[in-house]
Amino acid sequence: MRVVRLWGRVPPTPPTGAVAVGEVVLLLGILVLGSAAFLPLFDVAAGALAAAGAGALGLVLGVVCARTRLTALTTLALAAVVHMAVAPWVLPDVGSGWQAVLTVWSSLVTVWRDALTLPLPLSAFRAMTVLPWVTGLAVGTLSTRLVLAGRERLGGLAALLVPVVAITWGGRTVVAPTVLGPGLVALVLVLWAVASLRGRQDRVAAAMGEEDSGLRRASWRSGTQAVALVAAGVALAVVVAPTPPGARVVLRDHLEPPLDLTQYATPLSLVRTLETDLSHESLLTASGLPAEARIRLATLDSYDGVRASIGERTTGEARFQHVGTTTRLSQAEADGAGPVTLTVTGYSYPWVPMVADTVTMQMRGDRATALGENLYNDPASATAVVTAGLEEGDVLDQQAAVVSVPSDTTLRSLSVAQVALGPVSGVPASVAARAAQIVGSQSAPLDQVRALQQALRASYYSDGTRTPSEPGHGAARLASMVRAQTMVGDDEQYSVLMMLMCRSLGIPARVALGFRSETDGNTGVVTGEDVAAWVEIPFEGRGWVPFDVTPDRDQIPQQQSAQKVSNPEPQVLQPPLPRQDPAELPPAYQDDPHQDDQAPPRSLPVSLLVAGGALxxxxxxxxxxxxxxxxxxxxxxxxxxxxxxxxxxxxxxxxxxxxxxxxxxxxxxxxxxxxxxxxxxxxxxxxxxxxxxxxxxxxxxxxxxxxxxxxxxxxxxxxxxxxxxxxxxxxxxxxxxxxxxxxxxxxxxxxxxx
Known part of the structure; x- marks a missing residue:
């Protein structure tokens, strides 16, 4: 039985002479024009220039390999050699020397993932130009080999992979879609038209015994007509092209950075540790810090009855994104920002201290590279996390725009802004009842906030050292606090209670945790005694305004002295108290020396990993x-x-x-x-x-x-x-x-x- 093959029996005829030169020039135009799609990814011309230059280099490489009849594997190996020999010296963001060579080699694998998980523009991160460079080099080599092998249709489609990669790995911003799209289509159609005319000319010449008989003149006339027709079609497309849609679905919308906040305890659990155990320990040294500036660690806008946390976005997008050295961390005006330097001394937690509002931040020290690769930021909550944790010797250079707190007269002329916040659940009913009792007949939002603030600040402060005060801010702790005749607590309880009271009245509020260096009068050294938590409320045109709600630390409740009894009752042996399970510490700060010994063995995942590797x-x-x-x-x-x-x-x-x-x-x-x-x-x-x-x-x-x-x-x-x-x-x-x-x-x- 004879097998009929799907592919053509006669292999395609490669172009020669002026026709081959013309097709290569058209291919170069497609590669260069398609490289413009990389402009939005980098916000500078570096990405587009890398793609265009690599495309031209790949085109030259493809011509050489085609003329020397090298195989596909040999061409691939030669392209890898060219990449490693040229990229470390021409790409602007890979460093220099052997470090650049290692960066180019490792980025060849990691850049595809990093370009999707890092926020745009990619110019804020190292070695991101490897993405357009590798794309241009590979596509230029492949498409040139296809065109010179007589497969112009496949070669034209392969050349379009450059803008396809740029669009797929890019964002919602596009570059002149009504010009770029028709231009690419026109060049591809002209390339196909030239290939079709060449094939028809070869067939006619073979049928006529290779006699001219006006064949060249007819071919030129047909080619001119084809080019004119394509040009007319492109002009029509540019004129009547519809406006591109405002919303685009891109690949990065379906990926989230690998940051899971559930592995960290709530930042508010640091309050008791800092204000008691580390009250006189130096945590940070500040240079250039204004007298009234606050150092922020985190802002929390969600509550589940157990703890306050940073809520997720309602759109499903990840709030924390990997940031680089030039990535904007907030929307504050950079013109009014000044330099502030924070040097880590005794602070060793993942929450990054930042002056509100920090516009940009750079890391210095021996761990600068490791910290930069593990830095994540959420602009909405003005919170940054470094997964590697901070250590002594780390230096944070920040450009911060410190905004003064507006007066009540200014705030009364503004309305409270309605912003999207995290969900609140599990709140005791007594919290809303106490808030309604405090505000009474006040109807203006600012008057209600001031009434709640005065009521809380008139209460008592206790961190549990001199007077009894339970830690935590769960529902049971807050319920007992508001039901008591006089409220007693510290920054942890009062800030969360104020947020929940405001939210019960329909006022958007969130908790902010950080340091107020003016607590002890020394703005240059930040100690655990400077820890503070406050509440922030948004106002139209002024952003988030802070409100201090914790009582002064000298407002300590008086101990009730027991009166002597003339006829004391005989002592009765009381039954022993029931044994209670020890309280569990938060996961990120639990310190159990036997924790690793008690962990169950994990032999099954290792076995599966070995079996999967063998398979x-x-x-x-x-x-x-x-x-x-x-x-x-x-x-x-x-x-x-x-x-x-x-x-x-x-x-x-x-x-x-x-x-x-x-x-x-x-x-x-x-x-x-x-x-x-x-x-x-x-x-x-x-x-x-x-x-x-x-x-x-x-x-x-x-x-x-x-x-x-x-x-x-x-x-x-x-x-x-x-x-x-x-x-x-x-x-x-x-x-x-x-x-x-x-x-x-x-x-x-x-x-x-x-």
């Missing part, structure tokens, strides 16, 4: 075997002249070896066909052997049509050779290495006599 190695080997055989077959079929004919017979012999059938070395093709005929009765080996011999001994070069027919016959014979075997045996033969270790094309070497 992946086996699959990789099988894929490599299949690729090597496919490459060998393709090389044989594309060989010139008689090599393609003998290659078809070599493919038959390799198939026999893979099926564990011995092939006698040194035998003629007809002798081999006779010996193999008994093992493969369904395959017409003798007929194929005679056809191959007829071409080998006929003299001259076989035509492309004859070579294609012989290979079609060989494919049919190979399929018939496996007819007598089971499906599993044929599968084993497909991945057998017998023919790779000893291919039929290798000349036989007789053994030396002993």
């Amino acid at each position: 992946g190695a086996v699959v990789l080997v099988l894929v490599l075997i299949a690729l090597l055989k496919s490459r060998r077959r393709l090389r044989r079929r594309r060989s010139p002249g008689l090599d393609a004919v003998t290659g078809a017979w070599d493919e038959i012999l390799d198939r026999a070896r893979d099926l564990a059938v011995a092939v006698v070395p040194g035998a003629t093709r007809r002798e081999t066909a006779a010996r193999l005929g008994g093992r493969f009765p369904s395959a017409d080996l003798s007929r194929l052997a005679r056809a191959v011999d007829a071409q080998v001994f006929a003299g001259g070069e076989p035509s492309a049509k004859v070579r294609a027919a012989l290979w079609d016959s060989a494919d049919a014979v190979i399929a018939a050779m496996g007819a007598g075997y089971s499906r599993g045996r044929r599968l084993l033969a497909r991945f057998s290495v017998r023919s790779l270790l000893r291919p039929a094309s290798r000349p036989h070497r007789p053994r030396r006599p002993h």
